[in-house]
Structures are given as structure tokens and as C-alpha cells.
Amino acid sequence: MSNQQNGQALRRSVAIVGSGPAGCYLAQFLRKSSPDAEITVFDRLPVPYGLIRYGVAADHQGTKAVTRQFDRLFEKEGVRFAGNVDVGTDIGLAELRETFDVVVLATGLYEDRTLGLQDDDNLHIYGAGRVTRVLNGHPAEASRSVILGEACVIVGNGNVAIDVLRLLVRPESGFADTDIDDDARSKMVSAPLRRVDIVGRASPRDARFDTTLIREFVDIEGVRFVVRDIERLGQEVGDGGKVDALLQLAASDHRPDADITVSFHFGWSPSGVLVEDGHLREIKFSATDGSGASLDLPADSVVTAIGFRSRDPETDKLGLGESNAVDPETGQIDDHLYCTGWYRRGPKGTIPENRSDARTVAAAIAAELSQPPQTAKGGFAGLPQILKEKVISFEDWQAIDAFEKADAAPNRRRRKVKDHQKLIEIALKARLDPTKGGNP
Numbered sequence: 433m434s435n436q437q438n439g440q441a442l443r444r445s446v447a448i449v450g451s452g453p454a455g456c457y458l459a460q461f462l463r464k465s466s467p468d469a470e471i472t473v474f475d476r477l478p479v480p481y482g483l484i485r486y487g488v489a490a491d492h493q494g495t496k497a498v499t500r501q502f503d504r505l506f507e508k509e510g511v512r513f514a515g516n517v518d519v520g521t522d523i524g525l526a527e528l529r530e531t532f533d534v535v536v537l538a539t540g541l542y543e544d545r546t547l548g549l550q551d552d553d554n555l556h557i558y559g560a561g562r563v564t565r566v567l568n569g570h571p572a573e574a575s576r577s578v579i580l581g582e583a584c585v586i587v588g589n590g591n592v593a594i595d596v597l598r599l600l601v602r603p604e605s606g607f608a609d610t611d612i613d614d615d616a617r618s619k620m621v622s623a624p625l626r627r628v629d630i631v632g633r634a635s636p637r638d639a640r641f642d643t644t645l646i647r648e649f650v651d652i653e654g655v656r657f658v659v660r661d662i663e664r665l666g667q668e669v670g671d672g673g674k675v676d677a678l679l680q681l682a683a684s685d686h687r688p689d690a691d692i693t694v695s696f697h698f699g700w701s702p703s704g705v706l707v708e709d710g711h712l713r714e715i716k717f718s719a720t721d722g723s724g725a726s727l728d729l730p731a732d733s734v735v736t737a738i739g740f741r742s743r744d745p746e747t748d749k750l751g752l753g754e755s756n757a758v759d760p761e762t763g764q765i766d767d768h769l770y771c772t773g774w775y776r777r778g779p780k781g782t783i784p785e786n787r788s789d790a791r792t793v794a795a796a797i798a799a800e801l802s803q804p805p806q807t808a809k810g811g812f813a814g815l816p817q818i819l820k821e822k823v824i825s826f827e828d829w830q831a832i833d834a835f836e837k838a839d840a841a842p843n844r845r846r847r848k849v850k851d852h853q854k855l856i857e858i859a860l861k862a863r864l865d866p867t868k869g870g871n872p
């Protein structure tokens with residue numbers, strides 16, 4: 433049976449919700465496996481690429497460059513970017529499913545996990561996701577600042593904790609050719625920041641950060657590094673791994689006039705905070721080895737880098753509910769409904785891990801798309817007119833991109849526009865006069 437209706441070949445349509453790495457890798461695989469399918473990648477923001485733009489550290493531009501391969505999808509391979517569409521608000525999931533043959537949720541996870549120790553902006557206790565969004569100029573953070581004071585404690589020992597540490601202590605001169613939000617960062621460390629303690633539960637050997645990230649600190653001027661707990665936890669040296677990298681860092685002696693002291697602590701679990709007169713004074717830790725030892729660290733602020741919250745069926749605004757279990761093999765949630773990336777696997781894993789995930793999900797979708805359709809669905813053309821009119825296209829994004837690059841401060845790669853509405857205005861203005869896209 434051929435896929436025909438009124439003599440016309442039926443074009444299968446796929447809506448991918450979320451243009452982060454998970455959504456983009458999925459679109460890449462689907463483009464290859466189902467070359468005739470119409471693929472639309474929606475995002476609630478008017479700009480693509482999720483955490484690549486708004487999570488990955490600004491001084492790791494090499495990592496952000498993965499977007500170049502995704503650009504090709506939208507520029508040359510006929511995949512549509514439909515930004516400024518918040519699924520769950522601008523259009524319900526049910527309506528999207530009525531309009532597209534297959535819908536895939538690739539919306540990532542947004543909320544920081546909290547310590548549950550009086551987490552509060554007024555106390556200057558912030559999640560690392562929030563801090564990295566602020567440093568990356570995310571529109572949702574435009575009106576909220578992060579102030580760290582002179583003494584900041586980072587809780588967590590994963591790569592994100594180390595990224596935050598580096599972004600805080602690297603001197604301003606270390607951000608050449610990046611797209612760091614200079615205003616937000618200056619405000620953050622304006623006290624100025626003098627002391628950072630970074631505290632993990634595990635031993636150094638078992639810490640989750642990559643050794644290469646520790647080696648990066650060796651070139652950072654103006655910071656003194658101290659490593660605690662190596663002996664207390666009986667850590668062996670000489671294995672060329674994390675312990676050695678930390679000790680080499682601490683032994684580097686070219687920082688006699690350091691402005692900032694960074695101390696690494698291992699084997700401690702947070703147990704409480706001391707608040708006096710409404711001000712945070714200390715964060716308290718107890719030893720994870722059962723020894724009963726405790727550690728109190730002075731703190732004007734705390735950054736918790738302990739991961740993101742998993743999908744909560746109670747509050748998930750896409751309304752999947754608890755009954756929709758995800759098939760661990762295929763990412764299928766329901767008929768013609770799938771998920772991929774962090775939304776599917778939980779908040780863990782690097783950008784490339786979303787590629788392997790997307791490959792599996794794409795294979796299941798390709799199998800479905802190869803079957804003759806029961807009915808024709810409208811795809812993008814079938815969306816309500818009012819919704820189509822608010823869509824920010826990839827061409828619009830290219831105008832925004834040009835604007836941000838042209839507006840970059842000297843020595844910087846771009847200056848991100850942080851206001852959602854202004855991003856849209858730039859795109860609309862460029863539509864009227866394409867030559868204005870790159871002129872701030």
C-alpha cells in the first residue's frame with residue numbers, strides 16, 4: 433500500500449520539542465533515516481541549542497562549536513526551527529500530537545536540585561544551573577542577579593561544580609574571545625571574591641570531575657590552591673590521576689600575591705547553615721567516613737552544584753502524568769509520542785551521550801514512519817495561524833546571531849541579548865530590512 437491521499441504522497445511529520453543537543457541529534461538521525469519526513473524542531477526560546485548556549489561554560493568555546501554541525505540541519509537539510517513556541521503554554525501537547533504524526537519531547541531538565549538547607553535567594557544560596565545561566569545571559573535570569581560576597585562555598589564535585597569555580601576565579605583577562613556575560617559576572621564577584629571552598633562528598637579519587645578540568649587551573653594567575661583531606665582519607669599519590677593533578681595544582685608556587693584562595697575539601701556532606709540577623713554566616717558539614725568529624729566554613733554565599741531535578745510527573749507542564757512510563761529501549765511514552773535526552777534519561781551525561789540516545793530513539797521512530805499512515809496529519813502547515821505567526825525561524829535566529837556578534841565588546845565573541853522580547857524585536861526588524869540584522 434502506498435502512502436497516498438487524493439493522489440498525493442502523504443508526507444509524514446515529526447515535531448521535536450526542544451532544540452538542545454538531544455533534539456538536534458535526533459533531527460540529524462531522522463533526516464538520514466526518513467529523508468522525506470517533515471521535521472520541525474520547536475523551542476520556547478527564540479534562539480536554538482539549549483544548554484550549549486546557556487549551560488556550557490563561556491570559556492569552553494570549543495565545546496559550544498558543536499552547534500556548527502546542527503546549523504547545517506536548518507540551513508541545508510530542510511529541518512525547520514520554530515523558536516518562541518512554548519509547548520504546554522502556546523500549544524498543548526495534545527494539540528501538537530493531533531497535528532504531527534510523531535511528537536518527541538527533548539525539553540531537557542531545568543530546575544536545580546537543592547540541599548534543602550534554607551535555600552533562598554535572600555541568603556545567597558544559589559543552584560549551579562542558575563549561576564551558569566546568569567553567566568551565559570539566559571533571558572529567564574535577566575532580572576535576577578547572583579551576588580557571592582567575599583567568601584563562597586561551592587557544594588559538589590562534578591564537572592559543573594568545577595566549571596563554576598573556574599568561571600568565578602579566572603581573571604577577567606582569561607575571557608578573551610568568549611561570550612561570557614561580563615556585567616553579570618562582574619556583579620557576582622564584585623565584593624571582591626577572596627575565598628572559595630569547594631566541597632565534595634567523595635574522596636578525591638572518586639570525585640566525579642574530569643582530571644583535565646583540574647589541569648586547566650594551572651594556567652590561571654592570581655589564585656592560590658589548597659587541597660585538604662588527602663591524608664585524612666588515606667589517598668594514595670603517584671597514580672597520575674585526580675589526586676596527583678590536585679597536588680600538582682597546590683604545589684604550583686607562582687602565586688605569591690594571590691587575590692583569591694581556593695580550597696578543595698573531600699569527604700564532607702552538608703548538614704546545615706548558620707544564619708544570623710538574616711545573613712548567611714557559615715555552612716556546616718559532617719564527615720562521610722562516619723568518624724563524626726565536622727567542618728564549618730565561613731560563607732557569604734553557597735553555590736550548590738548537586739545536579740538537576742528529575743522529571744516530576746506532578747508538575748510536568750507537558751502533563752504526561754505518572755501513568756506514562758518511558759520504554760527504556762525506544763524512549764516511547766505513548767502511541768506516536770517519544771522522548772530523548774535529559775528529559776528521557778534524567779539530568780546526567782554529556783553532549784555526546786545525547787547522540788547515542790538519539791540514535792536509539794530515531795531508529796524506533798524510523799520504523800514507525802516506514803509504516804503506511806492511517807490518516808494524514810497537517811504537520812507545521814496545520815498549526816493555528818496565530819501560532820505560526822509568532823514562530824521565530826532559523827533565518828530570524830541568524831539575524832539575532834549577527835546582531836549579537838556585531839554588538840560584542842572588544843575582545844569578546846558576542847554580547848548575548850538577554851531580553852526575550854528584544855530578541856524577537858531584532859528578528860522582526862531584520863525581516864523588514866535584512867541589511868539591519870547585523871547592525872546593533
Ligand SMILES: Cc1cc2nc3c(=O)[nH]c(=O)nc-3n(C[C@H](O)[C@H](O)[C@H](O)COP(=O)(O)OP(=O)(O)OC[C@H]3O[C@@H](n4cnc5c(N)ncnc54)[C@H](O)[C@@H]3O)c2cc1C
Pocket residue numbers: 449450451452453454455474475476477480481482483484487488489492495517518519520538539540541560561564592595772773774775780781782783784786
Ligand atoms: C551548566 C552545565 C554545563 C554543561 N557543560 C557541558 C560541557 O561542557 N560538555 C558537555 O559535553 N556537556 C555539558 N553539559 C551537559 C549537556 O549540556 C547536556 O548533556 C545536554 O544539554 C542535554 O541536552 P537536552 O537537549 O536533553 O537538554 P537541553 O540542552 O536543556 O535542551 C532542552 C531545550 O528544550 C527547550 N524547552 C524546554 N521546555 C520547552 C517547552 N515546554 N517547549 C519548547 N521548548 C522547550 C529549552 O529551551 C532547551 O532549548 C552541561 C550541563 C550543564 C547543566
